[in-house]
Amino acid sequence: MKIELNKEFIEHLTLLIAQKADPEIIQAIGSLHPADIAEIMEQLDLDEAQYLFLLLDGELAADVLVEIPENDWNSYLKLLPSDTIAHRFIEYLESDDAADVMAELDDDLQDEVLQQMEDKEQAGDIADLLEYDEDTAGGIMATELVAVNENWTVQTCLKEISIQAEDIDEIYYVYVVDDKHFLKGVLSLKKLIMKPTHTPIKSLVTEDAHFVRTDASQEEVAQIMEKYDLVALPVVDQIGRLKGRITIDDVVDIIREEADKDYQMASGISGDVDAGDNVFQRAWTRIPWLFIGMCGGIVGAGVLGSNSSQLAQIPAMAFFIPLIAAMAGNVGVQSSSIIVQSIASGNRNFDSVGRKLFKELSVAFSTAMLFSVLIFLYNFLFNGNMGLTYSVSITLFIVMIFASLFGTVIPLILNKLKIDPAVATGPFITTTNDILGLIIYMTVARMFFEIL
Amino acid sequence: MKIELNKEFIEHLTLLIAQKADPEIIQAIGSLHPADIAEIMEQLDLDEAQYLFLLLDGELAADVLVEIPENDWNSYLKLLPSDTIAHRFIEYLESDDAADVMAELDDDLQDEVLQQMEDKEQAGDIADLLEYDEDTAGGIMATELVAVNENWTVQTCLKEISIQAEDIDEIYYVYVVDDKHFLKGVLSLKKLIMKPTHTPIKSLVTEDAHFVRTDASQEEVAQIMEKYDLVALPVVDQIGRLKGRITIDDVVDIIREEADKDYQMASGISGDVDAGDNVFQRAWTRIPWLFIGMCGGIVGAGVLGSNSSQLAQIPAMAFFIPLIAAMAGNVGVQSSSIIVQSIASGNRNFDSVGRKLFKELSVAFSTAMLFSVLIFLYNFLFNGNMGLTYSVSITLFIVMIFASLFGTVIPLILNKLKIDPAVATGPFITTTNDILGLIIYMTVARMFFEIL
Numbered sequence: 032m033k034i035e036l037n038k039e040f041i042e043h044l045t046l047l048i049a050q051k052a053d054p055e056i057i058q059a060i061g062s063l064h065p066a067d068i069a070e071i072m073e074q075l076d077l078d079e080a081q082y083l084f085l086l087l088d089g090e091l092a093a094d095v096l097v098e099i100p101e102n103d104w105n106s107y108l109k110l111l112p113s114d115t116i117a118h119r120f121i122e123y124l125e126s127d128d129a130a131d132v133m134a135e136l137d138d139d140l141q142d143e144v145l146q147q148m149e150d151k152e153q154a155g156d157i158a159d160l161l162e163y164d165e166d167t168a169g170g171i172m173a174t175e176l177v178a179v180n181e182n183w184t185v186q187t188c189l190k191e192i193s194i195q196a197e198d199i200d201e202i203y204y205v206y207v208v209d210d211k212h213f214l215k216g217v218l219s220l221k222k223l224i225m226k227p228t229h230t231p232i233k234s235l236v237t238e239d240a241h242f243v244r245t246d247a248s249q250e251e252v253a254q255i256m257e258k259y260d261l262v263a264l265p266v267v268d269q270i271g272r273l274k275g276r277i278t279i280d281d282v283v284d285i286i287r288e289e290a291d292k293d294y295q296m297a298s299g300i301s302g303d304v305d306a307g308d309n310v311f312q313r314a315w316t317r318i319p320w321l322f323i324g325m326c327g328g329i330v331g332a333g334v335l336g337s338n339s340s341q342l343a344q345i346p347a348m349a350f351f352i353p354l355i356a357a358m359a360g361n362v363g364v365q366s367s368s369i370i371v372q373s374i375a376s377g378n379r380n381f382d383s384v385g386r387k388l389f390k391e392l393s394v395a396f397s398t399a400m401l402f403s404v405l406i407f408l409y410n411f412l413f414n415g416n417m418g419l420t421y422s423v424s425i426t427l428f429i430v431m432i433f434a435s436l437f438g439t440v441i442p443l444i445l446n447k448l449k450i451d452p453a454v455a456t457g458p459f460i461t462t463t464n465d466i467l468g469l470i471i472y473m474t475v476a477r478m479f480f481e482i483l
Numbered sequence: 484m485k486i487e488l489n490k491e492f493i494e495h496l497t498l499l500i501a502q503k504a505d506p507e508i509i510q511a512i513g514s515l516h517p518a519d520i521a522e523i524m525e526q527l528d529l530d531e532a533q534y535l536f537l538l539l540d541g542e543l544a545a546d547v548l549v550e551i552p553e554n555d556w557n558s559y560l561k562l563l564p565s566d567t568i569a570h571r572f573i574e575y576l577e578s579d580d581a582a583d584v585m586a587e588l589d590d591d592l593q594d595e596v597l598q599q600m601e602d603k604e605q606a607g608d609i610a611d612l613l614e615y616d617e618d619t620a621g622g623i624m625a626t627e628l629v630a631v632n633e634n635w636t637v638q639t640c641l642k643e644i645s646i647q648a649e650d651i652d653e654i655y656y657v658y659v660v661d662d663k664h665f666l667k668g669v670l671s672l673k674k675l676i677m678k679p680t681h682t683p684i685k686s687l688v689t690e691d692a693h694f695v696r697t698d699a700s701q702e703e704v705a706q707i708m709e710k711y712d713l714v715a716l717p718v719v720d721q722i723g724r725l726k727g728r729i730t731i732d733d734v735v736d737i738i739r740e741e742a743d744k745d746y747q748m749a750s751g752i753s754g755d756v757d758a759g760d761n762v763f764q765r766a767w768t769r770i771p772w773l774f775i776g777m778c779g780g781i782v783g784a785g786v787l788g789s790n791s792s793q794l795a796q797i798p799a800m801a802f803f804i805p806l807i808a809a810m811a812g813n814v815g816v817q818s819s820s821i822i823v824q825s826i827a828s829g830n831r832n833f834d835s836v837g838r839k840l841f842k843e844l845s846v847a848f849s850t851a852m853l854f855s856v857l858i859f860l861y862n863f864l865f866n867g868n869m870g871l872t873y874s875v876s877i878t879l880f881i882v883m884i885f886a887s888l889f890g891t892v893i894p895l896i897l898n899k900l901k902i903d904p905a906v907a908t909g910p911f912i913t914t915t916n917d918i919l920g921l922i923i924y925m926t927v928a929r930m931f932f933e934i935l
Contacts, residue, residue: 066710193677202673203655203714220672221654225645257739258518260732262655262714279731280712286735287709290742291824297749298820298908299813310845317817317850324813325854328806329861335802342798349794349801350787353808353917354780360812361751361776361910365769368750372743393762398769402777409781456750458813465805 366438
């Protein structure tokens with residue numbers, strides 16, 4: 032039976048929780064998919080969600096936990112004794128999820144849980160996984176996989192698979208290794224079942240299979256799997272021994288995360304924002320960028336202040352400050368986002384920096400030309416002051432070229448310095464360009480009115 | 484042998500193409516993955532890429548074509564006669580890719596190609612697929628899949644699979660249907676090979692399998708596959724008959740596309756931007772947003788112009804125009820991006836509009852409080868004019884609240900009106916808030932100086 036997840040259902044559940052009507056609660060949610068239960072819990076208040084979580088069956092609780100945002104795990108794990116975490120969560124979960132859960136625990140509790148695990152091999156695997164940096168292939172891979180020896184036949188393989196595959200959710204590929212566990216190739220399950228049982232594995236294996244090393248970045252993993260349309264990717268150590276595999280569902284999460292992060296950077300929000308975070312956490316993610324904006328505004332006030340005699344002489348100059356600032360900001364954001372996106376998509380582009388700049392500046396030149404002519408026409412028709420008319424048009428032209436130059440160069444420099452170029456988008460670039468725009472405006476206007 | 488894709492390789496290839504050294508070109512790229520060849524072609528000039536494309540073997544050419552951005556397909560397809568398109572591309576490709584390629588052809592050429600296809604069933608499938616809207620499940624699904632009857636046993640299934648699976652790249656799931664082809668459930672290949680061969684299929688099938696209807700939007704498809712970690716999703720018609728399946732690689736592309744689109748909207752770039760587009764195409768994607776910005780700037784100039792006597796009286800007022808505008812813009816972008824992202828991620832949130840607004844306004848209130856106090860302190864210490872000091876602080880407070888309100892409400896309204904709320908981010912919201920900020924600033928200042 033499919034339950035409609037709607038507001039009424041949530042309200043009904045809240046009522047049941049308030050009444051502590053445990054059997055009714057279990058009946059209402061017990062047959063749902065773990066991802067649906069996790070979604071419901073995000074809609075509830077924390078204490079309601081915790082109450083519901085403790086009612087869940089062992090394995091279901093573990094499946095639900097991994098569907099909840101990682102930030103919230105501690106709110107639930109702290110309710111459980113270490114032996115429950117060991118036996119009902121860590122031992123039950125796939126190794127990548129188990130390691131992720133372990134990573135959220137305090138060091139002491141981590142040791143305790145590892146010691147309480149009965150399967151020492153599994154405990155060893157998890158301890159190994161915890162060693163890898165969490166943003167690398169080693170940090171996201173699972174150790175559960177089906178490996179077969181290159182010297183076997185299809186029949187031996189199929190028998191071995193049914194033994195090895197017990198603990199694995201889904202098998203997409205079978206990994207072929209030699210006697211020393213070096214990765215030799217990959218076989219799809221389809222290929223295996225479509226061949227006569229006596230076929231030697233060696234004759235089926237694709238030798239130029241894609242793989243990554245444990246120290247590859249998660250972005251690199253995502254790019255390879257996306258480009259070659261893979262649903263799983265084997266991970267090897269420095270000398271080529273098979274260590275684990277990464278599945279597409281984890282990569283989908285990475286792609287979503289990276290895209291969200293870049294989007295948030297461009298919007299002036301840092302860190303993870305979650306609908307459930309409280310007001311101060313939410314405010315905190317925005318304050319740094321607003322602070323940059325305010326400092327920029329104060330510097331801008333200083334620039335204008337040092338040109339106050341000029342502004343007093345031609346008050347109409349002030350009217351075009353917002354226009355210059357807005358155009359500088361918009362052009363800067365456009366240019367920087369193009370560069371940031373091309374870096375993020377991992378599209379290798381062998382254009383030299385010079386050629387990238389040339390392309391971007393050609394665009395800047397043509398748009399700057401267009402808009403300075405437009406604003407010239409507007410001011411020529413509706414504004415009597417010819418000095419101001421010329422100043423605004425020339426300023427707009429120069430500002431748009433410079434804004435584009437900055438927007439292109441700053442992300443490229445950051446990327447060279449191994450800093451995420453996304454920080455250069457949004458408020459950072461608009462603020463820089465605002466100030467730049469004001470300085471150019473005041474300088475051009477001064478020159479013009481001195482000449483006239 | 485793995486070839487390093489670098490600048491030298493591209494230069495070497497360009498040279499070979501200039502010399503028309505066909506055998507050397509084929510030797511250089513023949514063993515590469517189609518996705519790599521596509522990437523190389525994007526680095527070449529169009530005529531070089533076309534030359535290379537025509538050298539490719541039939542099937543390889545088709546595989547390379549589907550890896551090239553859709554916008555560029557016509558540049559290559561127009562080089563080919565209709566019978567080549569029919570026999571070497573459409574008949575060879577999986578139905579979803581074949582339909583995508585067909586959709587790029589002119590109507591006349593489309594008819595011609597369909598008539599020249601030898602496999603009439605395949606031609607019919609493709610004609611059916613072309614009927615679906617390209618953003619729906621029907622538009623992205625492929626008709627190649629393995630369907631088995633619920634009354635069979637594992638053995639019959641495995642035999643049937645090896646027949647049906649000939650034409651399919653990979654099988655992840657087997658779809659179980661009844662005699663009338665109604666979808667009854669899903670079986671993973673793993674489950675099938677791990678059971679004794681006489682097991683009846685009915686006893687293995689998962690009845691509450693996820694599926695979508697042909698008219699489901701592609702966003703909905705992506706959300707379901709992402710949430711439930713699926714690598715393939717069956718598609719049924721209005722009454723539940725199995726029509727096709729969607730695989731995760733297409734969904735990864737959709738997720739990437741949607742994220743890129745939202746990011747570009749927030750950055751003030753419309754439409755697809757491709758590194759290969761020429762200067763005018765690139766400029767064209769930016770001009771609409773810059774035009775909005777310029778119109779906003781002109782309106783802003785008007786607002787300031789109608790308050791010119793006030794500005795002339797207190798010239799220092801002009802100094803804080805950039806600050807007010809920048810803060811208004813930043814707050815607006817932050818609020819709107821939070822809403823747009825929560826809508827895009829498909830996280831159902833049962834908070835009422837009122838509660839969303841309340842949460843957002845609480846954040847706005849606390850940040851507005853903080854920054855108006857900060858700017859008050861700055862002006863109090865470094866700026867003698869108390870009227871201006873009060874005006875700027877009060878304006879900043881009001882502007883930040885309003886900017887946040889606008890940033891939240893406009894995307895919600897657009898979403899209700901079924902317009903993509905992403906259009907409300909970026910230049911649109913900053914321009915609106917710039918003008919709003921100026922009006923509030925002038926109004927507050929007028930009231931203050933009248934009182935003092």
